[in-house]
Amino acid sequence: MAHLGAGGLVKRVLTTLALPAVLVAAWWFASAHSTSFFWPPLRTIVEAFPETWTADPWLHDVLPSLARLAIGYLIALAAGAGLGVAIGSSRTLREICEPVLEFLRAVPPPVLIPVIALFAGYTGWTSKIITIALGCVWPILLNTIEGVRSLDEVLRDTARSYGLGRVATLWHVVLRGASPRIATGARQALSIGVILMVISELFGANRGLGAAIVQFQRGFAIPQMWTGIILLGLIGVALSALFRLVEHRALAWYRGLRQAERGA
Amino acid sequence: MTTLSALAGRVATRPAPLTKSRPAALGMLGVALAVGLLEALPRLGIVDSRFLPPFSTMARSLAGQLTTAEFWTATGQTLRGWALGLAIAMAAGIAAGVVVGSVPLLRALTASTIEFLRPIPSVALIPLVVLIYGSEMPSALVLVVYASFWQVLVQVLYGVADVDPVVRDTARSYRFSRRAVVRTVVWPTAMPYVVTGFRLAASVALILEITAELIIGVPGLGRSIGVAQSSGAVAETYALVLVVGVIGVLVNVLARAVERRALRWHTSVRGDL
Numbered sequence: 001m002a003h004l005g006a007g008g009l010v011k012r013v014l015t016t017l018a019l020p021a022v023l024v025a026a027w028w029f030a031s032a033h034s035t036s037f038f039w040p041p042l043r044t045i046v047e048a049f050p051e052t053w054t055a056d057p058w059l060h061d062v063l064p065s066l067a068r069l070a071i072g073y074l075i076a077l078a079a080g081a082g083l084g085v086a087i088g089s090s091r092t093l094r095e096i097c098e099p100v101l102e103f104l105r106a107v108p109p110p111v112l113i114p115v116i117a118l119f120a121g122y123t124g125w126t127s128k129i130i131t132i133a134l135g136c137v138w139p140i141l142l143n144t145i146e147g148v149r150s151l152d153e154v155l156r157d158t159a160r161s162y163g164l165g166r167v168a169t170l171w172h173v174v175l176r177g178a179s180p181r182i183a184t185g186a187r188q189a190l191s192i193g194v195i196l197m198v199i200s201e202l203f204g205a206n207r208g209l210g211a212a213i214v215q216f217q218r219g220f221a222i223p224q225m226w227t228g229i230i231l232l233g234l235i236g237v238a239l240s241a242l243f244r245l246v247e248h249r250a251l252a253w254y255r256g257l258r259q260a261e262r263g264a
Numbered sequence: 265m266t267t268l269s270a271l272a273g274r275v276a277t278r279p280a281p282l283t284k285s286r287p288a289a290l291g292m293l294g295v296a297l298a299v300g301l302l303e304a305l306p307r308l309g310i311v312d313s314r315f316l317p318p319f320s321t322m323a324r325s326l327a328g329q330l331t332t333a334e335f336w337t338a339t340g341q342t343l344r345g346w347a348l349g350l351a352i353a354m355a356a357g358i359a360a361g362v363v364v365g366s367v368p369l370l371r372a373l374t375a376s377t378i379e380f381l382r383p384i385p386s387v388a389l390i391p392l393v394v395l396i397y398g399s400e401m402p403s404a405l406v407l408v409v410y411a412s413f414w415q416v417l418v419q420v421l422y423g424v425a426d427v428d429p430v431v432r433d434t435a436r437s438y439r440f441s442r443r444a445v446v447r448t449v450v451w452p453t454a455m456p457y458v459v460t461g462f463r464l465a466a467s468v469a470l471i472l473e474i475t476a477e478l479i480i481g482v483p484g485l486g487r488s489i490g491v492a493q494s495s496g497a498v499a500e501t502y503a504l505v506l507v508v509g510v511i512g513v514l515v516n517v518l519a520r521a522v523e524r525r526a527l528r529w530h531t532s533v534r535g536d537l
Contacts, residue, residue: 015375016376019373019376019377020376020380038392038395038396092290095286095291095294096294097294098287098291098294099295100298102513103509104509106511106513107505107512108470108474108475110474110478110486111486111504113478114489115502118315118493195387198390199390199475199478210387213388214390217394225391225392228391229389229392233384233385236383236388237380237384240382
């Protein structure tokens with residue numbers, strides 16, 4: 001990719017942008033004279049966007065939603081990786097926990113919402129954060145266990161014979177070695193987290209991105225509802241891009257290793 | 265607890281007797297511990313039994329549910345929605361993946377669009393499907409198909425890209441027809457990826473089916489859970505959550521069985537190589 005000429009670069013930009021441009025144009029023109037209630041012209045939606053998402057909804061709906069997602073997700077990441085290292089390091093513990101964890105992972109996360117609602121009601125931040133954290137933790141936990149389990153024995157033994165301390169071994173050998181699998185789990189957890197962020201707000205009707213979109217729908221403010229759907233889509237795309245950026249940096253050593261192993 | 269320490273002691277003294285029954289026995293022990301914990305926490309008053317009834321109460325409620333027609337109707341509705349959505353997503357994902365993946369220009373043109381559409385959370389479509397279909401089965405179907413389609417498509421694209429160019433060129437120089445190339449070269453290479461896509465899509469489809477039932481009120485187990493919770497039937501809520509969890513486990517088991525069966529011939533499954 002590094003030795004792409006100017007022509008190659010232009011070609012790449014063109015192939016990247018061509019289809020999206022065609023699709024947006026198609027939506028724009030196909031809906032231009034639309035009188036259908038559900039499918040307003042794209043023009044109307046675009047015009048509605050800045051008036052709908054002003055500073056107030058950003059401050060009181062979008063940012064709080066994202067903050068809850070971030071807090072819940074980070075709790076899940078810390079708990080999942082921490083517990084995963086503990087469980088993965090002991091074969092007995094792993095075999096005891098495995099069926100229970102498989103069951104907990106298989107429970108579709110949205111059913112957590114009624115269960116958590118039983119305990120704490122479903123209005124404040126806490127219940128929503130718990131929902132997100134509990135939903136995200138299982139893929140991270142199970143992948144970490146798997147990552148720790150499949151660590152190279154030789155690496156562990158080498159660390160021991162070089163007299164590496166427990167903390168240093170944990171940090172440099174165990175967590176490092178398991179990090180590609182932790183990243184896999186974290187990626188799965190992110191999409192679950194976004195789903196839970198939205199539906200936790202659909203359930204307990206106060207403010208938030210999901211709640212705002214549903215209020216537009218219930219009030220039949222269709223162009224505004226569409227702007228919400230588009231905003232949510234953009235957030236999903238932005239989060240996945242952000243994740244890839246972080247992963248790219250954190251796992252740079254792993255890609256290099258894989259390339260070296262392939263003899264490239 | 266005595267069994268646990270006894271087991272642990274035996275493991276410590278006699279390392280790695282790789283018997284097949286050991287993980288199963290320990291797993292059963294883990295399940296028993298979890299059930300015991302669920303029973304003990306409310307009984308000892310550590311957790312309020314109004315919020316978390318003892319396991320025996322849940323089990324009794326579940327047994328009661330199993331004899332009602334509504335329960336089985338709801339289960340059938342959930343499973344039907346899941347299976348139908350998954351089947352549509354598989355068919356569409358495989359067809360689109362093979363076509364797009366086989367034509368390099370098409371693949372280059374669609375890459376950015378797929379990367380953009382894939383992370384859009386399917387729950388963003390909830391308000392739209394509610395307006396168009398209301399709380400009927402098609403609402404759930406749209407969400408299920410949208411969410412699982414991308415899982416399948418992306419895996420099929422990886423699979424088609426994995427085809428060995430030498431094999432492909434050989435097939436071409438032997439003048440294989442386009443259809444024969446797909447059947448004998450592309451499909452066997454892509455098969456493991458397709459099966460992975462199926463496994464991922466199967467669990468995503470179940471999540472979205474239950475979500476649609478719970479949030480939109482599409483008939484099925486998810487709606488039953490919502491109804492039970494809002495009417496204060498706590499034991500029933502937990503019993504239904506357990507059922508949904510068991511269905512989730514069965515879906516995983518089924519997906520893995522399909523994987524093993526479909527890839528009997530593949531080196532990753534064959535034991536004799």
